[in-house]
Amino acid sequence: MTPNHPRSLTNRHNSLKSTGPRSVAGKQTSSQNSRKHGLNCAPDFESSLEYRALVDLVAGEGFSAFACADIAAGLLNYRRVMDAYYDTYTSPEPVDEFLRDANVKASNPIFRELLSPSGSEPQDVREMAAFFASMQRQERRKGGPVSRRSADSHKLIRYQRNGIARLSRAVRRG
Amino acid sequence: MLYNVYFGIYVDVAMPVEDKSKSLLPFLSSPKLLPNESEADFQSGLQSLLSELDNPSSLAVALVSQLNECLWWIKRHTVDKELLLHEAMARLLSKGGSYSATYDNRKVSKALEHYLNGRADKDEAEWIDEILAESKLTLSDLRVRAFKDAARHIKMVDDLIHRQHQTIRHLQRSIDSIDYKSRLIKRMDLELAALESKQPAKGALTFDAEPS
Numbered sequence: 001m002t003p004n005h006p007r008s009l010t011n012r013h014n015s016l017k018s019t020g021p022r023s024v025a026g027k028q029t030s031s032q033n034s035r036k037h038g039l040n041c042a043p044d045f046e047s048s049l050e051y052r053a054l055v056d057l058v059a060g061e062g063f064s065a066f067a068c069a070d071i072a073a074g075l076l077n078y079r080r081v082m083d084a085y086y087d088t089y090t091s092p093e094p095v096d097e098f099l100r101d102a103n104v105k106a107s108n109p110i111f112r113e114l115l116s117p118s119g120s121e122p123q124d125v126r127e128m129a130a131f132f133a134s135m136q137r138q139e140r141r142k143g144g145p146v147s148r149r150s151a152d153s154h155k156l157i158r159y160q161r162n163g164i165a166r167l168s169r170a171v172r173r174g
Numbered sequence: 175m176l177y178n179v180y181f182g183i184y185v186d187v188a189m190p191v192e193d194k195s196k197s198l199l200p201f202l203s204s205p206k207l208l209p210n211e212s213e214a215d216f217q218s219g220l221q222s223l224l225s226e227l228d229n230p231s232s233l234a235v236a237l238v239s240q241l242n243e244c245l246w247w248i249k250r251h252t253v254d255k256e257l258l259l260h261e262a263m264a265r266l267l268s269k270g271g272s273y274s275a276t277y278d279n280r281k282v283s284k285a286l287e288h289y290l291n292g293r294a295d296k297d298e299a300e301w302i303d304e305i306l307a308e309s310k311l312t313l314s315d316l317r318v319r320a321f322k323d324a325a326r327h328i329k330m331v332d333d334l335i336h337r338q339h340q341t342i343r344h345l346q347r348s349i350d351s352i353d354y355k356s357r358l359i360k361r362m363d364l365e366l367a368a369l370e371s372k373q374p375a376k377g378a379l380t381f382d383a384e385p386s
Contacts, residue, residue, distance in 0.1 A: 057232050061231045061232070090208065143327060147261065147327040151330060167344070171348035172351045
């Protein structure tokens, strides 16, 4: 596809519209995106007791001071990732059983009553049922607890890859 | 020689391998297990891995305990693959036949779990057979369909298992490198000792050879 292709131009034009949050409030909101597992925050290992303990431990094995610091930080970083992995695995997003198992068609009279007890417009009821059905589809697509915890843990794969690569590099260079 | 490791942990270079692994416990090898998992199994796996190493250093022990944790994760994820299939099978059964009013009937799920494990009582087995007949499915058909349904999540679990394999490979390389380094240091020490032992002999010769 050449750069002058209309589709490509459209894509470029659209990309200009979606380059992340622009307002201060929006930026503040998106800056908290990584708070789920905290692995995107820069850790401060150097001031921790574990770090000093590990540096002492590794130093006794003939590694240089630089290598000791690198290995200790690598090991603590890897532990941090694996702890977050365990936490994510053990606390998946809970299944909303009510939403998942509800019979939407059978709920139409309830919607009707909710919207207007004196007799609502059929269009409103249909829209509410469609909205409820769409939420139910989303909930069902996520699957059961095992599917959810697998999907959540899957998001941490890249952190594991980086964590073990850092540790392995530090040990082999040392 | 004792290394003072904080939190009151002491690691003695000459201590047995089992003790070395225990001395690292608080922040390196403390297993985070699920409620139905046995710590004894976890520890026995760790000890069998450690027994394959010849006088490992404390860092090697720390890395081996990470490796053991990877193996444990592989076990967990392998069980998850089967659970994903069961989840999908129960969902398909609930949707079929006269149970279509509910999407994921807990009762169906529980009975199917017992049925597949061979622990179902007569009523449960008959009930599952009845739903299978209503849905016009055999157990193997149901499994195939469930596999298709759960393919996306099974692929994710396969990725997780693959990641653990890759991690194990990294850890093995690191352990090998530590082992090689310690052998190299030992060899250099021996060569140095040999040179030193030759040195006084030479000195003695020159001293003797000096004319009086």
